[in-house]
Amino acid sequence: MLTRMRGEHSELGRVLQAQAVKPTQSQAVPSQTSQALKNLRAYAIVAVVSFHSVLAYLASQPAAPQPFNNPPYHWLATPILDHQRWLAFDIYAAFQYVALMPVMFFLSGIFVWPSIVRRGSWSFLYGRLLRIGLPFVFGVYLLMPIAYYPVYRVTAADPSWLAYWRHWTALPFWPGGPLWFLWQLLLFDILALVFYLTAPRLIEMLGRFSAGATPRRYFVVLLGVSTVAYLPLAFAFGVSQWTELGPFDLQPDRPLLYLVYFFAGVGIGVQGYDRGLLRPGGELARRWYIWFSCAGGSFLLWMISMAPSAYGHSNLVIDLCSYFAVVLVVATVCLGSAAVFLRFSSARSALTDSLSENAYAIYLVHYVFVVWLQYALLGAALPAVVKGVLVFVSALLLSWGLAVGAGRFASLARQFRPAASNGEWRSASSRKARPSG
16 A cells, blocks of 8 residues: 655644743743644654664565666665564555645645744745755765665665675766755745745735634635645656765655645744734534544545555556545645644643754654664564554654754854863954063
């Protein structure tokens, strides 16, 4: 069913930290929404790591891996294939595969417009290039070759690094793993900046609609626009396909769907994300059970619609139903996730705060740990569920620890730099003031 899964994860929305000021009644409302979004971001990074951790144990995948250099390069979707499988992992991975990425683009878009307005166009662009562009280059050209080395070793006659590097550089593309999300997010950020410079009123209109629409009306419009964005490309290119151009990976059926959800998030942020749709105590949060039920029901409908094609039966009506079910799942899961976290997860927690603050770094490095841990457990006589849980917990803790350590080191470096500069200035000043002779 999931023939071309890829890591779908990542920068999961840039959630602003609450300012350290004495709270007032007017400030309490936005802080609740901000905290709910931070907690949702923490959940999202956990979902990302868990999704990758179970891919080696899907019952729907081939029984044995193909050679590293043989098209269609199945290892791009599932790097490691273990002989232990569990069907429940297929269902879990299918849900994440369909719904998680549009939700992440939605979360990422929420804070784009306030950031552009606050920082200015060139400062925003420089910050995005520094925060997204550089990590993308670092991750693709340094981390991904390390991550995929075990994949080569599984079928290689010569498992040495030198032989691996020769095979790696002979590939017709440069595998980027889950880091494809970064370059597309950077492209969407730049597009939002173009709107800010050339047609800001269009985004302001979107913001007014997002602030004033009821959840039901918002859902209908979102579903309609995403249907127009997704269905033509799905019919043209099919689903679960990937196109590689150098280090840039792309799902041909999904770029416009991701763009719709990114700008849906942008619209939410124009007049303040604590107003309108995402306000605490609003209609969306109060009726969370409706949206949660719709999300589960639409996913079940998608699975039913996919059943005929899984057995080789396909026609225009079947494809239309399955493609429409995709946009239905995405819309209901997006609103359902926001509703549940607004209703039940607006309280602060040190654990989720740390996960949220380190989510980007975890996303950047976790794939290396996941693939190597799956490789290390290939010979272990353990059930698939045990292996999946071991890989997930270990990869999350290792990436989290590395992210926290890197963050503390960067903080110390920032504190040391001004002190060093002041010391150098004082030293230079004293030397300049010292009389000669």
